[in-house]
Amino acid sequence: MNPKPILLAAEGLNKSFDGYKAIHELNFYLDEGELRTVIGPNGAGKTTFLDLITGRTKPDTGTLAWDDSKHDLLRLNEYEIYRLGIGRKFQTPTVYTDHTVMENLILSLAGSRGIFHCLFGKTSSNQLDRIESILETIKLTSHAHRKAGTLAHGQKQWLEIGMLLAQDARLLLVDEPAAGMTDEETHRTGELLLSLAGKHTIVVIEHDMTFVRQISQGRKVTVLHQGQVLCEGPVEKVQNDERVIEVYLGRKSKAA
Numbered sequence: 323m324n325p326k327p328i329l330l331a332a333e334g335l336n337k338s339f340d341g342y343k344a345i346h347e348l349n350f351y352l353d354e355g356e357l358r359t360v361i362g363p364n365g366a367g368k369t370t371f372l373d374l375i376t377g378r379t380k381p382d383t384g385t386l387a388w389d390d391s392k393h394d395l396l397r398l399n400e401y402e403i404y405r406l407g408i409g410r411k412f413q414t415p416t417v418y419t420d421h422t423v424m425e426n427l428i429l430s431l432a433g434s435r436g437i438f439h440c441l442f443g444k445t446s447s448n449q450l451d452r453i454e455s456i457l458e459t460i461k462l463t464s465h466a467h468r469k470a471g472t473l474a475h476g477q478k479q480w481l482e483i484g485m486l487l488a489q490d491a492r493l494l495l496v497d498e499p500a501a502g503m504t505d506e507e508t509h510r511t512g513e514l515l516l517s518l519a520g521k522h523t524i525v526v527i528e529h530d531m532t533f534v535r536q537i538s539q540g541r542k543v544t545v546l547h548q549g550q551v552l553c554e555g556p557v558e559k560v561q562n563d564e565r566v567i568e569v570y571l572g573r574k575s576k577a578a
Contacts, residue, residue, distance in 0.1 A: 326353040327390040329493060329523050330375070335384035337370055337549075344370040345381065346549035352493075357519035359526045359538045361560075362546035363569055368527045371546070372495050376410050377403045409491030413498040415478035419471030423462050423481055426470050427453045430488035453488070460484040460514060476507030480514060487518075494524045500533040512536040531561065 330352040337345040345367045352358055362368055373379045374386060377400040386395040388406060395403055418426050431449055445453075457463040460480040465473065470481060479499055486494050496515070500508045508530065515524060515537050528534050534543065538557040545553040545566050553563045560566055 326355060328352065328387075329354045329356075329389060331385075331387045331391065332371075332374075333385045333387075335371075335374060335381045335386065337374065337379065337381045344549055345374065348384070348546075348550050350544065350551065352523060352525065355520045355523055357515065357524045357526070357537065357541055358544060359528055359534050359541070359557075360544045360546060361528060361531075361534060362552070365548075366546040367549035368546055369497065370549070372410060372497060372525075372527065375403075375495065376400060376408060404489075407490060407492035408495070409486035409489055409493065410495040411479075411482045411486060411497060411499070413501050415475075415482045417470040417473075417478055417481050417485070419469065421470060422467050423457070423470055423473070424453060424466045426481055427456055427484055427488045430485035456484045456487050459487065459517065461510070474507075476503045476511065479503070479507075479511060483514065483518075487522075492523060494518070494522050496524060496526045498527055498529065500528060500530040508533050509536065535561075 328351055330350070332348055332350040335345050335348040335350075336343070348367070348371065350371070360368055360371075370379070374381055375395065377395065377398060380396060387393070388395050388408075393406060398406075418429060421429070428445060428449070431452070454463070457466055460483060462477060462480060462484065465477065470478065473481065483494070483496065483499075499511050499515070503511065512533055515526065518524060526537065535557055540556070542554060543557050543560045544551055545560055545563075547565075547569050552569065553560055553566050
């Protein structure tokens with residue numbers, strides 16, 4: 323059986339800000355179709371790593387290869403990286419609050435040509451079918467014509483994930499999706515991400531360990547500390563690693 327192609331490969335990445343090493347000799351490999359959870363204490367370099375992937379900032383040294391090394395992300399601008407199919411959902415939802423749920427998805431469709439064209443131009447039957455499918459996936463079909471600003475926090479998070487799907491993102495970078503959610507919303511978010519795994523490649527940054535366990539069963543978890551990989555493996559191994567317990571959970575004892 324042929325191994326899955328490596329979609330994203332980071333090697334020897336370093337990034338400092340005024341002498342502070344946010345990323346230090348980071349090596350990270352992500353297979354096509356994988357759902358990877360990345361955890362770590364505040365200041366571990368998680369957000370900076372996402373900034374490097376999306377081109378918001380450039381590393382001091384190192385390499386960052388995309389799609390089995392077909393593309394060098396460090397040579398590309400943010401919009402060029404976006405066009406390759408790398409989409410990011412920030413911790414705070416960034417939806418168009420004055421537009422409806424459906425309009426948000428129309429605006430996000432791959433190949434969209436500006437707000438005026440998207441909202442007042444003709445949407446093809448294929449595009450409408452695509453939007454209906456996404457609405458069903460994110461469980462917002464009954465809210466399609468509601469303004470996004472009136473949605474509950476969890477629903478806004480699901481809409482933003484839907485917007486990444488509309489742009490045909492191959493890689494979904496999802497930053498702390500469970501933050502501020504109710505237990506029910508958190509569980510439904512986990513189910514949504516699990517339903518997308520395999521069809522898309524997903525990196526989830528998260529602190530909620532209950533949520534991490536939900537989405538990481540049988541999958542690899544990466545722990546960052548001081549800008550580099552501290553530990554990597556199944557969630558059961560990670561949560562019982564003494565180094566992780568010390569730096570992430572803050573105590574030297576067996577994890578719950």
